[in-house]
Amino acid sequence: MRKRPNLAYKLAALLLLIIYILLFKYIMIFENQPENANAVTAIYWATTTIATVGYGDVVFASLLGRLFSIVVQVTGIILISGFLATYVITPWMDRIIKFRLP
Amino acid sequence: MRKRPNLAYKLAALLLLIIYILLFKYIMIFENQPENANAVTAIYWATTTIATVGYGDVVFASLLGRLFSIVVQVTGIILISGFLATYVITPWMDRIIKFRLP
Amino acid sequence: MRKRPNLAYKLAALLLLIIYILLFKYIMIFENQPENANAVTAIYWATTTIATVGYGDVVFASLLGRLFSIVVQVTGIILISGFLATYVITPWMDRIIKFRLP
């Protein structure tokens, strides 16, 4: 039986999101880019990065910021892929196999 | 039986496209980028965004524009993935399973 | 039986590549970017675009150039996906199904 994400997972995701936004703002201020130190830009940068669009209009220039970018790219893409594989692709392939094989 | 997209879907897609182009132009004028407020640039930005190429030569700088970018990225990629899964990948996997399994 | 790409396909691909490079150079000169009107930059832009990396350091600014970008993105990604589906993914899935199913 396939389960939907439960409360513990949702709370962990929310906590991770808050930590991420705080780190994003902190590094933006550290890099002297105060105009980008807000939650909307943090979500915009994360969405643009994890969807692999990568406009490049909001970027970190310091070595600390580049290390942060590497971590968000690698863990963000792994987290989203794992989520999609578990809750979207697997149920969808199940349905194909169930309905089409005799 | 697998159906091809019917008239209602095509009209909905056309309506969505027109609303998108109008919104794109409106936000570009709101952001004082009149040189980007045209239908070709709107389609260029949408294609570049949804194909996840993301050149970054045409971007929104306001918080409103960034929220619009997040919405287009998330809904655009979901719509295209759903469309490809239904009308390209599923028929293609059907053919593989049909022709290769005994 | 699965065939490898034959001579006719290879010639068609070569012809398409030559037409693409000539068009790329022509539009770059038309846009007054002579420093980008060379074959290496044409291949660099096509690879960057079709692999959906999209650095955005080489872009077209005119409406003609943006229409050309839309065409290369859509047809390039379709051509490469079709090629990979036929010559890489299908043989690979065949092998998995053959070796793992009883």
Added chain:
Amino acid sequence: MRKRPNLAYKLAALLLLIIYILLFKYIMIFENQPENANAVTAIYWATTTIATVGYGDVVFASLLGRLFSIVVQVTGIILISGFLATYVITPWMDRIIKFRLP
């Protein structure tokens, strides 16, 4: 039986990484971009390129650098895809087929 990457592969990967970082630094100095000639930026550029994010904040402008970019894009994406197909997707599809087929 599916094997995990062994020592020889890990040493080859490490050697490839060292050669890549040295080449990256060499071309950055050749292009007169000494601020980008460091290991963190080399890893940042490679991650950004191979994950197909492509911010475009760190790019090569010379023909040599663009040829290097083409090679890293094509080989990087092939290497990572091959790695993921062998050590992530295949075991995952094995599990689905094993657990769901009667």
